Amino acid sequence: MTMDTAIARPELLLVADAVAREKQIDREEVLEAMEQAIQKAGRAKYGHEKDIRATIDRKTGDVRLSRWTEAVETVENEETQIPIHIARKFKPDIEVGGHLVDPLPPIDFGRIAAQTAKQVIVQRVREYERKRQYDEYKDRVGEIITGVVKRTEYGNLMVDLGRSEALLRRDETIPRENLHNGDRVRAFIYDVREEPRGPQIFLSRTHPGFLAKLFAQEVPEIYEGIIEIKAVARDPGSRAKMAVISRDSSIDPVGACVGMRGSRVQAVVAELQGEKIDIIPWSPNPATFVVNALAPAEVSKVVLDEEAGKVEVVVPDTQLSLAIGRRGQNVRLASQLTRWDIDILTEAEESERRQEEFRRRSGLFVEALDVDDVIAGLLVTEGFEGVEDLAATPVEELAAIEGFDEGIAAELQRRAEVALERKATELEDKRRALGVADDLAGLEGLSPAMLVALGEKGVKTLDDLADLASDELIEIVGADAMDEDAANAIIMAARAHWFEGEEDAG
Template sequence: MAQGMFQDLGRVLEMVSRDKSIPKEYLVQAIESAFLTAARKKWGHLGELEAQYNDETGEIELFQFKTVVETITDDNIEMTIPEAHKLDPDAQVGDSLGVKMDPSMFGRIAAQTAKQVIIQKVREAERSIVYEEFKGRIGEIITGIVRRFERGDMVIDLGRTEAVIPRTEQVSSEHYRTGERIQGLFVRADREGRGPVLILSRRDPNFVRELFAVEVPEISEAIVEIRAVAREPGVRSKIAVYSRDHDVDPVGACVGIKGSRVQSVVGELKGEKIDIVNWDEDPARFVCNAIAPAEVSKVIIREHEKVMEVVVPDDQLSLAIGRRGQNVRLAALLTGWNIDVYSETKIEQVAKRARRVLVEIFGIEEGTALVLYSHSYRSFEDIAKSSVEDFLKVPGLGEEQLRLMHKNAMNAVKEGKSTNILIAKIIEQEDREAKQKAQEEALKKQELENMQEEKNEEEIKEAEEGVHDHK
C-alpha cells in the first residue's frame, strides 16, 4: 500500500464515521471499491481482482484470481496444481483462487486515484444521509443564511448542510447579500447531482400558501383552508380561501387585525401585492370573487369551452383587466377557467353581431336568434358541435325548425364557413358605415358653417349700408 496515505486507516474510518454520521461499513465498501478501481487501472490485464479490508491490520488487501490448470498458457491469469495446493490443498483443475498481491506495488497514481474515489464515496454518503433526513419535508419552508453565489445560484447555509435556490427559482426583483437570513420552500431533493441536495424556491406559488400557514393559526388548525393560489412572483398573488366554520371569516382570518398577518407575508415577499378572495364551489361566483376588486354585472358561462364571459360596467373594465392583463390572468389561473372580460357596451355589441350572423345563416327572425343566443348557441359552430338531441331541448322553437337549423349548421361547417370571418365582414361593414356617417356629418357641419358664415357676411353688409344711409 502507498505509504503515508492509509496509515492508521482503522482510526480514520472510526473518526469519519463518527464526525460525518456515515456507517463504517459504507466507508469500508467505498475504500474497497477505491482500491479496486486503482488496481484495475494498473493491472487490468491481470484478470479478475478483488479488494478486501482487513479490520485487524487496518489495511486493504488485494487479491488476483487465477484459474488452476494443468499446463500454463498465461501465467498472469493461470496457476499450476502444485501452486494452487500451497493456497488450498483441495484445489482442483478449473478452480479459481485468489492470490494476495503485494500492496507496495501500488504506485503514486494508483493511490491518488483511490483517494479521489474515497472522497467521492464519502460525499455520496453525506448526500444520501441528507436526502433521507429531508425527503419527508418537501413542501415545508426552510430558513437559512445566504452563504455564497455560484453562477447565479444562491447557496444557503442550513447549519449541518447546504441548500440552493437556483436562479430559476429566485424572484428577479429580490436582492440578497451574503450573511442575510432567507426563507425558501423546499421543493425537491437532488440525490444524484453534484451541488447541494436540497433545492429551495421563492417563486413557487405554494411558498405563499406556506407563509400564510405560518402566520394564520386557523390554517394550521384546519379551520381555514387555502383552496387555490395564483402568482406572478414579485408582483402580485391571488389566494382563494375557505372556512369550515361558518363563524370564521376566512378572508378576515388571513388579513389579521389591521392587516397584521397579510403584511407579514407581504414583508417576506418583499412587497408583493396579495389579493385574498373567498373560494366558492359555484364556478361563476368563484370567478366573480377572483376578478375583484372589479364589480361584475353579469357572468355568461360557456361550459363546453371552459370559458366564462365576465361583464363589468364600462368604468370598471380597466380595473377588471388590470395592468397588462394581470388581474384577469391571475383570476383565470386561480379559478381554472378561461375568462373573457367585456364592458357592458362591448358585450351588447358582440352579442348583436353574433345574432346577426345567426339571422343571415339560418334566415331566421331576430327574436329566434335571441333565443338561441340566450341558451349559449352563439354561433352555427356551437350548434354543429351539439347533438341533435341536446339542440332540440331549446325551448320556444319547433322541432322541425330546430332540426333544420342543426342540419344547416352542420353543412355550414362542412363548407368551411366561419362565424369569426362573417363577424369580421360585419365589422368591416360597420366601419364603412361609420366612416360614411362621419363624412356625411362632417359635410353637413361644413355646410352649416358655410351658411352661418354667409349669414354673418350679409348681416355685416346690411349694417354697413344702414350706417351709410343714416349719414
C-alpha cells in the same frame, strides 16, 4: 510456509471515524472506500487483470490482501478462473462457482500508489456524500428551508443549507430583491435532481407554493388542516391571489388568514417584499369563484362556456379598469387562480353586442323565411339559433309561442324546410362547380357546407383529404364543426381505399 499477510493499521480506523464525522456519512462507507483504494493499489502491483481484493478488519484495522480465483468447468479468463479439477487439488470440497482465496504479501504504499489510493478514497467519499444529500432532500420537495447566501454565479445564488448547497436562480427571486453574500434567506424547495456532478437542490421565492407554505407557518388552522388553500396565483413582488375554504363552518377562512389587525397576512407580506395579497373564499360553483377572484371589482353578470373553458364577465362601466387591473394584472391573476379564460366586457359593450347578435339572427330569419321583423324578433327571443332549429321543432311547440297559432306555426315550419332544401341545393351545385368528387361527398360526417369549404381550399378527392392532418381538416371546416376524434375518423375513412388491394391480396 505460512506468512502473516495482515498489517495492523489502527490509524485507518481513526481516519475513517474522522472522515465519517466530518462528512456526516456512515463509517462503513468510508471503510469500503479505503478497501477499494487498497484493492486498486494491489492490482497495480500484482496485475490489473487479476481479481485482487482487500479487507480491513473493523475492530483491529488489520489490512489483508488476497487473490480470488473462480472454479469453472471451462476457462474463459486464465487470470481470474481455474478448471474445477485443478481447483479440487487445493480445495477438495470446492464446487463450480466457488473461489480459491490466496493470501498475498502486504504492499508497501509508494508515493504514486498512496496518491492513487487517496484519489479513490476522496472520489468514493464524495459519491457517498452526494447520495446522502440526495436521500436527505428528495422527500423534502414542497418544504420551506432557510439557508445563507454563499456566493453568486452569473446572477444565480448558491445557498448554504448547512450540509448541502442549493441553487436559487435569478428568475426564482422576487423582482427588485437584492440578496448579498452572508444574507439569510428563506425559500421553497421545488425540485431535487440527481445529476452526475451531484444532487441539485432548486429553490424558489416566486413559486405559488412558497406563499402557501408561508401561510401554513403563520396560520395554525391551515397547518392543522381546518382551512385548506385551494389555489394560489402570483405576480411575484407585486400582487397575489389565494383561494381558501374552511372545513369548519364556524371558522371564517379569510378572517383567519388575515389575522387580528392583519398580523398574519402582514408577516407573509413582509417576507415577500411587500407583495399585496388578496385572500378570497373558494367556491365549488365556477361562476361564484370567478366573481370572488375578480374582487375588489363588482360583477354584474357571468356567462360560462364549459366546453371551451371560457367565461364572459360583464361589469359596470365604472368597474372596468378595476376588474382588468394595472396592465391586466387583476384579470390575469383571476384567470390563473380559477383556471378559466376570462373575458371582461362592460355593460354597454355587452348590450351592444347582444343587440348586434339579435339583429344578425333576425336578419337571417327575415331573409330565409320571408317574414317581417316582428316574427323574426319573436323567434330570436324564444332562443332559436337558426332555420335548422325551427325546422326540427314540433308545430305544437311553435303554436304555443305567444302571438303564434297553429296556422302560423305550420307555415313557418314549411318555409324553414323549403329554405333548408334551397340551401342544400345551392351547396350541392357549388360543390359540383368546385369539382369536389362524389366519392368524397359520400363520406359520412361531412356536411354540404364542409364539402364546399374543402373544395374552396383545393381538397377535391379522397386522396386530397387523406393527405391532411386532423388539425388541418379542423382549420378548414371550423373548430365548431368537428372535434379531433371526428376529424381523425373522417381522414381514416378517406384512406380506406389505399388498403383495399392489400386486404384482397391477404
